[in-house]
Amino acid sequence: MSALLEVKDLETQFKVRAGKLHAVNGVSFSLKQGEMLGVVGESGCGKSVTMMSLIRLLPPSASITNGSVMFEGVDLVKANKEQINAVRGSKIGMIFQDPMTSLNPFVKIGVQLSEGLMYHKSMRKKDAYDRCAQYLDMVGISNSRHRLEEYPHQLSGGMRQRVMIAMALVSEPKIVIADEPTTALDVTIQAQIVDLVKGLREKLDTSIIWITHDLSLLAGMVDRIMVMYAGCVVEEANLRDLYKDPRHPYTIGLLNSIPRLKNNENRRLRSIPGQPPNLLQKPASCPFASRCAFKTERCDRENPGLESVPGDDGASGHRIACWADTRGRI
Amino acid sequence: MNAEVKQPKVLMKVENLVKHFPVRLGAYGEKKAVVHAIDDISFDIYRGETLGLVGESGCGKSTTGFALLQLYKPSSGKITFDGLELTAMEEKALRPVRKRAQIIFQDPYSTLNPRMTILDAMAEPIRVHNLLPEKEIPARIAQLLDDVGLNFSFANRYPHEFSGGQRQRICIARALASNPEFIVCDEPISALDVSIQAQIINLMMDLQEKYKLTYLFIAHDLAVVRHISDRVVVMYLGKIMEIADKKELFDNPKHPYTKALLAAVPEADPDHERNKSRVILTGDVSNAIDPPSGCRFHPRCQYAKDACKKAQGPQLIKVAPGHLSACPYF
Numbered sequence: 129m130s131a132l133l134e135v136k137d138l139e140t141q142f143k144v145r146a147g148k149l150h151a152v153n154g155v156s157f158s159l160k161q162g163e164m165l166g167v168v169g170e171s172g173c174g175k176s177v178t179m180m181s182l183i184r185l186l187p188p189s190a191s192i193t194n195g196s197v198m199f200e201g202v203d204l205v206k207a208n209k210e211q212i213n214a215v216r217g218s219k220i221g222m223i224f225q226d227p228m229t230s231l232n233p234f235v236k237i238g239v240q241l242s243e244g245l246m247y248h249k250s251m252r253k254k255d256a257y258d259r260c261a262q263y264l265d266m267v268g269i270s271n272s273r274h275r276l277e278e279y280p281h282q283l284s285g286g287m288r289q290r291v292m293i294a295m296a297l298v299s300e301p302k303i304v305i306a307d308e309p310t311t312a313l314d315v316t317i318q319a320q321i322v323d324l325v326k327g328l329r330e331k332l333d334t335s336i337i338w339i340t341h342d343l344s345l346l347a348g349m350v351d352r353i354m355v356m357y358a359g360c361v362v363e364e365a366n367l368r369d370l371y372k373d374p375r376h377p378y379t380i381g382l383l384n385s386i387p388r389l390k391n392n393e394n395r396r397l398r399s400i401p402g403q404p405p406n407l408l409q410k411p412a413s414c415p416f417a418s419r420c421a422f423k424t425e426r427c428d429r430e431n432p433g434l435e436s437v438p439g440d441d442g443a444s445g446h447r448i449a450c451w452a453d454t455r456g457r458i
Numbered sequence: 459m460n461a462e463v464k465q466p467k468v469l470m471k472v473e474n475l476v477k478h479f480p481v482r483l484g485a486y487g488e489k490k491a492v493v494h495a496i497d498d499i500s501f502d503i504y505r506g507e508t509l510g511l512v513g514e515s516g517c518g519k520s521t522t523g524f525a526l527l528q529l530y531k532p533s534s535g536k537i538t539f540d541g542l543e544l545t546a547m548e549e550k551a552l553r554p555v556r557k558r559a560q561i562i563f564q565d566p567y568s569t570l571n572p573r574m575t576i577l578d579a580m581a582e583p584i585r586v587h588n589l590l591p592e593k594e595i596p597a598r599i600a601q602l603l604d605d606v607g608l609n610f611s612f613a614n615r616y617p618h619e620f621s622g623g624q625r626q627r628i629c630i631a632r633a634l635a636s637n638p639e640f641i642v643c644d645e646p647i648s649a650l651d652v653s654i655q656a657q658i659i660n661l662m663m664d665l666q667e668k669y670k671l672t673y674l675f676i677a678h679d680l681a682v683v684r685h686i687s688d689r690v691v692v693m694y695l696g697k698i699m700e701i702a703d704k705k706e707l708f709d710n711p712k713h714p715y716t717k718a719l720l721a722a723v724p725e726a727d728p729d730h731e732r733n734k735s736r737v738i739l740t741g742d743v744s745n746a747i748d749p750p751s752g753c754r755f756h757p758r759c760q761y762a763k764d765a766c767k768k769a770q771g772p773q774l775i776k777v778a779p780g781h782l783s784a785c786p787y788f
């Protein structure tokens with residue numbers, strides 16, 4: 129089956145006072161219809177900027193300097209304003225990481241939620257409001273009719289996040305990009321949201337990209353996981369392989385840092401020592417080298433590309449960007 | 459252990475705290491109503507401890523944090539901080555207290571002034587309280603940024619130039635800038651990847667040891683709460699359901715709501731997650747405008763009896779030393 133979304137060699141930079149900040153450095157991936165892809169990676173590694181680049185919702189200081197994003201036969205990198213507007217919101221819905229930046233504080237929730245339905249789907253106000261209330265119910269917000277008449281500051285943090293989720297889902301897009309959608313939600317509501325999204329996928333064959341730092345949450349949800357570091361994809365694998373057989377040293381470190389509910393008595397958590405590289409230079413060698421326990425001399429010279437893992441014929445789709453064979457060395 | 463000898467000292471005493479928000483309902487705001495965000499809660503925070511505060515989205519956690527620091531005037535109740543009755547004090551008299559008691563807000567965007575560089579934002583509390591001579595401020599800020607894993611070269615940038623997790627860490631560093639004794643941490647690490655979470659949790663525990671800090675730690679991630687807290691308070695719809703030592707609460711939860719909450723925690727293991735049948739709490743979720751009579755959890759409690767619906771809800775009762783639960787049946 130061919131891909132619904134195909135991203136190739138995407139590069140995005142910011143103009144900053146000190147020069148250029150290389151936020152996304154050659155990201156490639158594809159997404160099939162009905163597929164659920166998880167994206168994880170260190171804070172600042174370029175997850176949000178990658179997704180904003182896909183739908184070209186970037187600030188003026190940013191530019192896409194290379195690559196293509198193919199969706200329904202159109203390269204979104206080159207698409208004109210009308211083409212992009214037709215895709216954004218109605219075909220590719222986005223749940224933003226920071227609810228307060230995307231919700232207008234002076235406009236009632238109902239007006240903000242129903243806008244897309246009235247504009248893209250030409251629904252009448254009453255029908256649009258009915259549908260919005262129904263979606264608020266589905267994300268677990270009680271008294272939804274009343275909430276539609278409220279302003280964002282009158283909701284709790286988790287409620288605002290769920291309004292964002294409802295806003296992305298209500299127009300039933302083909303692809304939902306969810307950027308840390310459940311960070312403010314407790315586990316019971318998280319579970320409810322996950323079930324809702326899974327249900328939507330079943331019903332409408334929606335494809336989903338789910339960015340999160342919560343590896344426990346992804347474990348029960350996605351088909352495939354992509355791990356990013358310093359603007360690059362460093363590992364990609366199906367769900368089970370990634371948890372049971374992680375190969376990239378960064379992924380291994382990440383999985384070791386998870387606080388567990390069971391066997392939780394030792395006081396200090398394991399973290400990955402050191403800091404990610406300064407992105408003012410585009411990484412020419414392996415970006416993880418300064419923090420890596422498996423580093424060899426080659427790692428400082430050349431940046432590895434994403435290749436099938438050692439011992440794999442490529443059929444599993446398990447790929448890493450690393451010179452080392454980390455099997456059995458952890 | 460002899461309880462008489464090692465009597466912990468109370469730093470903050472919360473007695474019968476109530477916070478109601480008057481709101482207007484209906485499309486034209488024609489109907490007045492009251493949101494019962496917190497309804498008569500009492501608890502102590504001991505000096506040097508971390509008190510975890512957990513509960514469903516919208517149950518009143520942030521409101522509690524705000525009220526403790528007098529960022530919201532409570533509707534009624536008494537809050538005493540190190541012998542000072544905050545609820546009886548004027549804003550001017552509270553100023554020295556604000557240096558000693560800080561908050562890390564849930565929403566990092568709303569904390570940081572978009573027109574202030576990170577340097578100025580972080581220097582603000584130092585300048586306001588005259589803590590350091592001007593020329594020593596940059597070095598102090600460099601140290602604080604380093605503590606949270608950020609580079610001093612970031613200091614001249616503006617908030618919008620950062621990723622979600624970077625902003626959250628800036629807020630943590632800013633809260634630490636005035637050397638407070640007590641910090642309300644409202645979901646301080648929920649937008650961070652696990653490795654940086656581990657780094658921040660370790661940092662917070664180190665600082666706590668070094669400076670005898672006291673934390674009220676609001677979070678929905680129970681594994682993190684279990685890791686960092688000494689004691690835990692469980693809230694539901696504006697009321698406290700259970701308070702206990704960390705170990706006691708996780709190993710021996712009494713209240714049906716706490717049990718449901720623990721059962722929903724996902725594990726970072728795909729095999730485990732696929733086979734698990736989640737107990738998702740059903741029934742209408744929190745409605746703080748028209749809270750249920752009696753035990754507020756009764757509409758969703760699988761053990762609810764007629765007596766649970768009676769007007770006067772169950773009070774917190776002692777079920778073991780230091781362990782209080784608001785359900786008389788478990």
Ligand SMILES: Nc1ncnc2c1ncn2[C@@H]1O[C@H](COP(=O)(O)OP(=O)(O)OP(=O)(O)O)[C@@H](O)[C@H]1O
Nearest residue numbers: 142151171172173174175176177619621622623624
């Ligand atoms: N407007 C901007 N101007 C300059 N740099 C920016 C801007 N927005 C983001 N960046 C930088 O680009 C890099 C990637 O940011 P991005 O928001 O994609 O990270 P992320 O992976 O989503 O992190 P997080 O998990 O913390 O949300 C970061 O180093 C960030 O500082």
Ligand SMILES: Nc1ncnc2c1ncn2[C@@H]1O[C@H](COP(=O)(O)OP(=O)(O)OP(=O)(O)O)[C@@H](O)[C@H]1O
Nearest residue numbers: 282283284285286479495515516517518519520521
């Ligand atoms: N300024 C306000 N005006 C009206 N209602 C408010 C206001 N602030 C909070 N509320 C309401 O009070 C209740 C408790 O909100 P609070 O923000 O304390 O929840 P929370 O436990 O922190 O939830 P979350 O986990 O989602 O952040 C909610 O029903 C919310 O809608």
Ligand code: SF4
Nearest residue numbers: 414417420427450451
């Ligand atoms: S390429 Fe080298 S430095 Fe980079 S992750 Fe692999 S072993 Fe470590």
Ligand code: SF4
Nearest residue numbers: 753756759762766785
């Ligand atoms: S008091 Fe009744 S309704 Fe409340 S938790 Fe106990 S059994 Fe359930």
Ligand SMILES: [Mg+2]
Nearest residue numbers: 176225621622
């Ligand atoms: Mg992000």
Ligand SMILES: [Mg+2]
Nearest residue numbers: 284285520564
């Ligand atoms: Mg809150």
